[in-house]
Amino acid sequence: MSKDYKSKPDDRSDNVEKLQSMVQDTIENIEEAHETMKFSSGEEKQKIQEKNKRREQSIKGMRAEIKDEYNYNND
Numbered sequence: 001m002s003k004d005y006k007s008k009p010d011d012r013s014d015n016v017e018k019l020q021s022m023v024q025d026t027i028e029n030i031e032e033a034h035e036t037m038k039f040s041s042g043e044e045k046q047k048i049q050e051k052n053k054r055r056e057q058s059i060k061g062m063r064a065e066i067k068d069e070y071n072y073n074n075d
Contacts, residue, residue, distance in 0.1 A: 012069060013073065015065075016069045016073065019062050027059070033048045033052050
């Protein structure tokens with residue numbers, strides 16, 4: 001007995017909103033990390049700075065994806 005599984009249709013209608021929310025959350029994390037750095041020592045500051053660089057790269061990627069999703073939904 002095999003079951004026929006059908007995949008759900010690709011619903012991308014709210015991806016832009018989800019991505020924008022993720023960008024905002026990441027920005028808030030960067031801001032919180034800046035506050036934490038005020039009370040951190042050398043090695044900990046370095047780790048925070050490196051993590052924030054990765055966060056900034058993620059934001060760039062998410063913004064590019066937002067543009068792609070916007071164009072997909074508005075073509």
